[in-house]
Amino acid sequence: MSSHRIRLTVNGVAREILAPANRTLAQLLREDLGLTGTKQGCGEGDCGSCTVLLDGEPVNSCLVLAVQAHGHEVLTIEGLAQGRELHPIQQAFVELGGIQCGFCTPGMILSAKALLDKTKRPSQEQIRRALSGNLCRCTGYQKIVEAVSEAGRRLSRGRR
Amino acid sequence: MLLPKFDYHQPRDLPAACGLLAELGPEARVIAGGTDLLVNLKHGRIRPKALVGLERLEELTGLDSGRGRLFIGARTSAAHLAASRSLGGGLRLLAQAAGQLGSPQVRNRATIGGNLCTARPAAELPPPLLCLDARALLAGPQGQREVALSAFFKGPGLTVLGPDEIMRGVVIPRPGLGGGGAYLKLGLRRAMEISLVNVAAFLQLAPDGRTIAQARVALGAVAPTPILSPRAAQALIGQRAGDKLFAAAAEAAARDARPIDDHRGSAAYRRDMVRVLARRALEQAWDQARGRRGGKS
Amino acid sequence: MAAKYDVLGSRAPRLDAPDKATGRARFADDLNLPGQLYGALLQSPHAHARIKRIDVSRARRLRGVKAVLTGQDLPPILYGVSPARYDEEVLARDKVRHVGDDVAAVAAVDLETALEAVGLIQVEYEPLPALLTAEQALAEGAPAIHDLFPGNLCAEVHQEFGDVAAAFKQCHLIRSGRMVNKMQDGAFLEPNACIAEFDRRGNLTLYSSTQAPHYVQRTAAMVLGLNMSQVRVVKPYVGGGFGPKAAATPLELAACFLARRSGRPVKMGFTREQVFLFSRARHQFFHEMKIGVAKDGTFLALEHRCTLDGGAYSSFGIATVYYAGSLLGGPYRLPNMRYDGWRVFTNKPACGAQRGHGGVIARALFEQQLDLIAQELGQDPIALRLQNTMQAGDVTCNDLNMSSLGMRECLQAVGDGSGWRGKRGRLPRGKGIGMASGFFVSGAGYPIYRSETYHATVTVKVQEDGGGVKVLTGAAEIGQGSDTAMAMIAAEALGIPLRDVRVESGDTDLGVDLGAYSSRTTLMTGHATKEAAEDAREQILQALAEELGVVRGRLSIRRGRVKIAGGPVDIGPLRGRYLKEHRGWTDQPTGRELSFREAARVAYLRQGTIVGTGKYKPPPLGGEYKGAAVGTSPAYGCSAQVAEVSVDLETGQVFVERITDAHDCGQAVNRTSVEGQMEGSVSMGLGEALFEEVKFDSKGRVLNPSLGEYHIPTIMDMPQMKCIVVESNEPNGPYGAKEVGEGAIMPTIPAILNAVYDATGAVIDELPLTPERVLAAIKKAGQNKKGGRRKG
Ligand SMILES: Cc1cc2nc3c(=O)[nH]c(=O)nc-3n(C[C@H](O)[C@H](O)[C@H](O)COP(=O)(O)OP(=O)(O)OC[C@H]3O[C@@H](n4cnc5c(N)ncnc54)[C@H](O)[C@@H]3O)c2cc1C
Ligand code: FES
Ligand code: FES
Numbered sequence A: 001m002s003s004h005r006i007r008l009t010v011n012g013v014a015r016e017i018l019a020p021a022n023r024t025l026a027q028l029l030r031e032d033l034g035l036t037g038t039k040q041g042c043g044e045g046d047c048g049s050c051t052v053l054l055d056g057e058p059v060n061s062c063l064v065l066a067v068q069a070h071g072h073e074v075l076t077i078e079g080l081a082q083g084r085e086l087h088p089i090q091q092a093f094v095e096l097g098g099i100q101c102g103f104c105t106p107g108m109i110l111s112a113k114a115l116l117d118k119t120k121r122p123s124q125e126q127i128r129r130a131l132s133g134n135l136c137r138c139t140g141y142q143k144i145v146e147a148v149s150e151a152g153r154r155l156s157r158g159r160r
Numbered sequence B: 001m002l003l004p005k006f007d008y009h010q011p012r013d014l015p016a017a018c019g020l021l022a023e024l025g026p027e028a029r030v031i032a033g034g035t036d037l038l039v040n041l042k043h044g045r046i047r048p049k050a051l052v053g054l055e056r057l058e059e060l061t062g063l064d065s066g067r068g069r070l071f072i073g074a075r076t077s078a079a080h081l082a083a084s085r086s087l088g089g090g091l092r093l094l095a096q097a098a099g100q101l102g103s104p105q106v107r108n109r110a111t112i113g114g115n116l117c118t119a120r121p122a123a124e125l126p127p128p129l130l131c132l133d134a135r136a137l138l139a140g141p142q143g144q145r146e147v148a149l150s151a152f153f154k155g156p157g158l159t160v161l162g163p164d165e166i167m168r169g170v171v172i173p174r175p176g177l178g179g180g181g182a183y184l185k186l187g188l189r190r191a192m193e194i195s196l197v198n199v200a201a202f203l204q205l206a207p208d209g210r211t212i213a214q215a216r217v218a219l220g221a222v223a224p225t226p227i228l229s230p231r232a233a234q235a236l237i238g239q240r241a242g243d244k245l246f247a248a249a250a251e252a253a254a255r256d257a258r259p260i261d262d263h264r265g266s267a268a269y270r271r272d273m274v275r276v277l278a279r280r281a282l283e284q285a286w287d288q289a290r291g292r293r294g295g296k297s
Numbered sequence C: 001m002a003a004k005y006d007v008l009g010s011r012a013p014r015l016d017a018p019d020k021a022t023g024r025a026r027f028a029d030d031l032n033l034p035g036q037l038y039g040a041l042l043q044s045p046h047a048h049a050r051i052k053r054i055d056v057s058r059a060r061r062l063r064g065v066k067a068v069l070t071g072q073d074l075p076p077i078l079y080g081v082s083p084a085r086y087d088e089e090v091l092a093r094d095k096v097r098h099v100g101d102d103v104a105a106v107a108a109v110d111l112e113t114a115l116e117a118v119g120l121i122q123v124e125y126e127p128l129p130a131l132l133t134a135e136q137a138l139a140e141g142a143p144a145i146h147d148l149f150p151g152n153l154c155a156e157v158h159q160e161f162g163d164v165a166a167a168f169k170q171c172h173l174i175r176s177g178r179m180v181n182k183m184q185d186g187a188f189l190e191p192n193a194c195i196a197e198f199d200r201r202g203n204l205t206l207y208s209s210t211q212a213p214h215y216v217q218r219t220a221a222m223v224l225g226l227n228m229s230q231v232r233v234v235k236p237y238v239g240g241g242f243g244p245k246a247a248a249t250p251l252e253l254a255a256c257f258l259a260r261r262s263g264r265p266v267k268m269g270f271t272r273e274q275v276f277l278f279s280r281a282r283h284q285f286f287h288e289m290k291i292g293v294a295k296d297g298t299f300l301a302l303e304h305r306c307t308l309d310g311g312a313y314s315s316f317g318i319a320t321v322y323y324a325g326s327l328l329g330g331p332y333r334l335p336n337m338r339y340d341g342w343r344v345f346t347n348k349p350a351c352g353a354q355r356g357h358g359g360v361i362a363r364a365l366f367e368q369q370l371d372l373i374a375q376e377l378g379q380d381p382i383a384l385r386l387q388n389t390m391q392a393g394d395v396t397c398n399d400l401n402m403s404s405l406g407m408r409e410c411l412q413a414v415g416d417g418s419g420w421r422g423k424r425g426r427l428p429r430g431k432g433i434g435m436a437s438g439f440f441v442s443g444a445g446y447p448i449y450r451s452e453t454y455h456a457t458v459t460v461k462v463q464e465d466g467g468g469v470k471v472l473t474g475a476a477e478i479g480q481g482s483d484t485a486m487a488m489i490a491a492e493a494l495g496i497p498l499r500d501v502r503v504e505s506g507d508t509d510l511g512v513d514l515g516a517y518s519s520r521t522t523l524m525t526g527h528a529t530k531e532a533a534e535d536a537r538e539q540i541l542q543a544l545a546e547e548l549g550v551v552r553g554r555l556s557i558r559r560g561r562v563k564i565a566g567g568p569v570d571i572g573p574l575r576g577r578y579l580k581e582h583r584g585w586t587d588q589p590t591g592r593e594l595s596f597r598e599a600a601r602v603a604y605l606r607q608g609t610i611v612g613t614g615k616y617k618p619p620p621l622g623g624e625y626k627g628a629a630v631g632t633s634p635a636y637g638c639s640a641q642v643a644e645v646s647v648d649l650e651t652g653q654v655f656v657e658r659i660t661d662a663h664d665c666g667q668a669v670n671r672t673s674v675e676g677q678m679e680g681s682v683s684m685g686l687g688e689a690l691f692e693e694v695k696f697d698s699k700g701r702v703l704n705p706s707l708g709e710y711h712i713p714t715i716m717d718m719p720q721m722k723c724i725v726v727e728s729n730e731p732n733g734p735y736g737a738k739e740v741g742e743g744a745i746m747p748t749i750p751a752i753l754n755a756v757y758d759a760t761g762a763v764i765d766e767l768p769l770t771p772e773r774v775l776a777a778i779k780k781a782g783q784n785k786k787g788g789r790r791k792g
Helices: A025-032 A088-096 A105-118 A124-130 A142-156 B014-027 B037-042 B078-083 B089-098 B104-109 B112-117 B126-131 B230-236 B243-256 B267-289 C017-022 C057-061 C111-120 C134-138 C164-170 C213-224 C250-262 C272-278 C317-329 C360-377 C381-388 C407-418 C482-494 C521-548 C572-581 C596-607 C671-690 C748-760 C771-783
Strands: A003-010 A013-020 A051-054 A057-060 A073-075 B007-009 B028-031 B050-053 B063-066 B069-073 B135-140 B143-148 B153-155 B166-173 B179-186 B197-205 B212-220 C037-043 C049-055 C065-070 C102-108 C122-127 C153-161 C173-180 C193-198 C204-208 C231-234 C266-269 C284-293 C299-311 C336-345 C431-441 C456-462 C469-473 C501-504 C555-558 C561-564 C611-616 C636-647 C654-664 C720-726
Touching: A013 A025, A025 A051, A051 A105, A057 A105, A057 B104, A088 A105, A088 A142, A088 C017, A105 A124, A105 A142, A105 B104, A105 C017, A124 A142, A142 C671, B014 B028, B014 B050, B014 B135, B014 B166, B028 B037, B069 B112, B078 B089, B078 B104, B078 B112, B089 B126, B089 B179, B089 B197, B089 B267, B112 B126, B112 B166, B126 B179, B126 B197, B126 B212, B179 B267, B197 B267, B212 B230, B212 B243, B212 B267, B230 B243, B243 B267, B267 C771, C037 C111, C037 C250, C037 C272, C049 C102, C057 C065, C057 C111, C065 C111, C065 C250, C102 C111, C102 C250, C134 C299, C134 C336, C153 C317, C164 C284, C164 C299, C164 C336, C173 C360, C193 C250, C204 C213, C204 C250, C213 C231, C213 C250, C250 C266, C250 C272, C284 C360, C299 C317, C299 C360, C317 C336, C317 C360, C317 C431, C360 C381, C360 C431, C360 C748, C381 C407, C381 C431, C407 C431, C407 C636, C407 C654, C407 C720, C431 C748, C456 C482, C456 C521, C456 C596, C469 C482, C469 C521, C482 C501, C482 C521, C521 C555, C521 C596, C521 C611, C561 C596, C572 C596, C636 C748, C654 C671, C654 C748, C671 C720, C671 C748, C748 C771
Parallel strands: A003 A073, B007 B050, B028 B050, C037 C266, C204 C231, C299 C336, C469 C501, C654 C720
Antiparallel strands: A003 A013, A051 A057, A051 A073, B063 B069, B069 B166, B135 B143, B135 B166, B179 B197, B197 B212, C037 C102, C049 C122, C065 C102, C153 C336, C173 C284, C193 C204, C193 C266, C284 C299, C431 C636, C456 C469, C456 C611, C555 C561, C636 C654
16 A cells, blocks of 8 residues: 655644555544544544535545645644634634534534635525534534524624 | 555546556546545445546646537536536526535535546436536547547446546536526435435527427436436427426426335335426426526425 | 522533533543554344354454454353343354344454454354344244243333223223334434553453443443442543443443453444444334323323334333333323333344433324324314323322423413414415423433442532532533533532532542433432532531631521621631732732632631532332333423424425424523523434434345434424423422433424424324325325315
């Protein structure tokens, strides 16, 4: 099996990792970089708990080969908060009860980030569509929608 | 879930890629977005020795209009199609279909080439592309050939693609004014759903705005491959558009469906749903062709 | 009016939320131990087969393999959930009983090697007839799945309360109906994972994704031949459980054996497919009911039969078969009730407990029939239920004591909240509105093994500096918010702000706690937490009283300040001592009142570390009859829901557009968490109503073992929900609190069924409501004029 020298940016930091061809991006993040905030609920694209942003767009990191991420920028949940302060999306999830078991949360928050980066004040429908690849078994999603909506409000007010 | 072992190649251009495929033989597989292939690998359904990544092949990118035709590079993602401005008017049904494929995460990776080359009977993009009379551009060591999409699929997972060939993209004749289409999908959930039945319809109205000059109805998940319904087209072409006609054409489409029973649904129900979806798709296509916004879904 | 409580009833953010929002929260698969091996399981491809021979020699020889175990290598000890039905082996010895039954386990230096080794194990099976349905299993001459249970009957229940036959003679109207659901899956997002490690002295630590560390500890100790004191089970953050994680798994036990054999930590996890093959989720139930009412609509009698397809092992099934009957005892007055239940072994993954344990499908049928009765009587469905609902203080025919019951309030709340009156019977065809009620225990009255054990013990340790307290409990935070609830209860009892409470939980070394099941934690662990916190408070105030030379009765603590009743007391000397101890510190106490910190510090200085302890065991509960242990609870939660749907009359698709939900949880500990439980319950109920079904082929293999093909609701499928929290005051609950975790699911399915009936006139007796099934029912209702109904 071939090995590859993979250069990528993870949470703003340039990384270089030697990885075998069959390594997924999820494995690279979790095992090689110890970024275990990226979860794996299925390994086959069905649940979205492994969602990370690849050049700003949400992807299932369980279905991306590490080699395919070569030369790209990855944002994981660990890269969202600035220092001690939570990102407004994280803050809204915490305050409004968008988190129960928390297993879906990193993926949810990253999908929400990708949405809010493009659409400042999304409608309910836009929020639901943007998060439709992230399953949650605990919350029934209502408080997640409310949290994203509130985060949008706060972000567009420029409040942190 | 672990992936089996394989070598990974990233050829620089299309000729190099085809050459590599020819050299590696049937043990090699092309990988685009990987949303289909990697799942199959994880389940051990296939065990290629090598994967050939398409990420460097610039020839497979782009969404360009020229000489009445639209070229869509095989690496174009479903997300890109769903949001593309180039897919307005009569091409809207392709964007509609792309927007219903999987989830946002899947759409960001899934490519049109992968969606066609996996040849899943229920896949999202073949029905609209069949309706739009798309042709596939296949590149091989000997050069490029063009195949009508209606002749591309051979069975579940089977296409005319040779082991050393790569799909470069598809070309679609640009529909003129008076063209309209719609895509409808039936599944259990409202997202992340493989279709139980899907239907695309396309109508080209004659200048009188009432007579149907050209019509195609394509069906997914009701035959070993996505299919065009010849009976529906025959029922429509040359007739004056209207609800009664669409109902009759939808009946005709249902007769062309050859569904099977499986755990997702019975053949009888699927055939029934072809009738319902085809009628609705035709109504919406007509609304669009007449310059109205599609209503029901 | 001033709030009754300072902390309870608020919307305090969960303690764990910031860590979960930032990816810091660690789940079992995020843990790694130095030198760990990776384990993998060999599972049966057959639904039913005798194991003739297992050859592990090639696997053992593979480089990197450190341990290979088969059933023959393990002690011949059976385990399970209920001691009367221990019928499971960690690894099968002679027989496999379902596809996915565990046959061998391997530990190797990495997962790739472990899986390769699994592939090298050769097993010779002699296939036996696969019994895939209850009928097949009960048929004359069917082979026994367990030698212990010839005839494949796992358990049967026959109960009669009142005189059903006599009551039916008095009835004005009798309706019969049936309902069958499909086997469900828990579909928690985190697949089970664990790491087991032995120290050099033979003590085991198992980190596992479980709902019930105590039961896992107990089972592991029994199977491994250790004392419970030698086994420590630690639950990291858990990504949901919903029932299937409430007992020890072969995954956990195999990891322990592999760790013992190899002398190294062993990490193991289920794949998503293996989660389906292990199952332990909702049974398939075949219910039949006959309900009789008086002319004015008073409920008189219920005759109820149910067969449960249990799968290959007993698991929680004994409780399930009882719950399926007993939970219909409430919330309505029902003087005569007969129940016959049978749980049958089949060659499928074992079913167990899942949210709303045992009661969900029974409730669905019962509430559906109530609507049809209301229609025949020309009554409004809500009015009929209001007329029959019990009140606090009532006791059901099967001896369940309604110590509090906000059922009436729930019914009125959803009626008003949904605009029921303007909608029922007035919507166009294809649109419908329906309602239903529900009812559930607030903690099982008895542990799963016969014992006089406390159900929860809690320690509240006051930090020596006085700056805060730590709640130490074995309770299992699995996402439901128990850590936060316990912290809030402790804060309330101590009179200190929530931020001064830390919680350490989910570790069997911290105390006994039976776990997160039967909606028990808030009530039971809550009681123990309250008692422990009060104990600590008493010790502090006693010490302070002595220090200040006042009687204890004059002192209390509120919002972190010490209140001294009855005239001024000089706190100067005490404060002076504190300040002297903290020279250079910037956050010195000020003001005329002593702070909790000063008081707690003084208490420490007087008598050493202050530790408060609390415990809880339910009082003896009603019911002398056989099976009375299942269903009796110190308290009962109840709920009502209204569902509004639209049905595509041509495709049969059902879209749930709005849910109005009211739940009586007693005093809400954390309002946001209560709503979260309600909303989550609705989503699980909606999934079960519309989509969810584990499907099998003719060989007993699961056809859809993935979250792509086993459909749980996505965010697009969930409607807007309006949650109304009804707060009765539960005398048996801590601060009046009781359950919300499971009861909230009860009304969802029947409310949807009733709304679909309102929209289409179709009475549907099989779940899930797939478009195909609904369409067929609509067609049938159209042909059969009696079934169809006109819409006004
Ligand atoms: C969770 C999930 C949901 C999904 N939902 C849907 C859905 O709703 N509808 C739907 O249609 N599909 C769905 N899919 C399937 C899949 O995403 C699509 O078929 C997708 O379009 C495949 O594209 P890809 O680029 O990822 O293909 P890949 O996985 O990279 O390749 C698929 C196959 O095509 C071949 N191939 C790819 N590109 C070329 C090329 N240019 N030339 C020659 N051969 C090529 C590969 O060798 C491989 O055999 C889903 C998948 C997942 C994981
Ligand atoms: S783990 Fe990647 S989508 Fe589920
Ligand atoms: S919070 Fe548990 S899966 Fe979403």
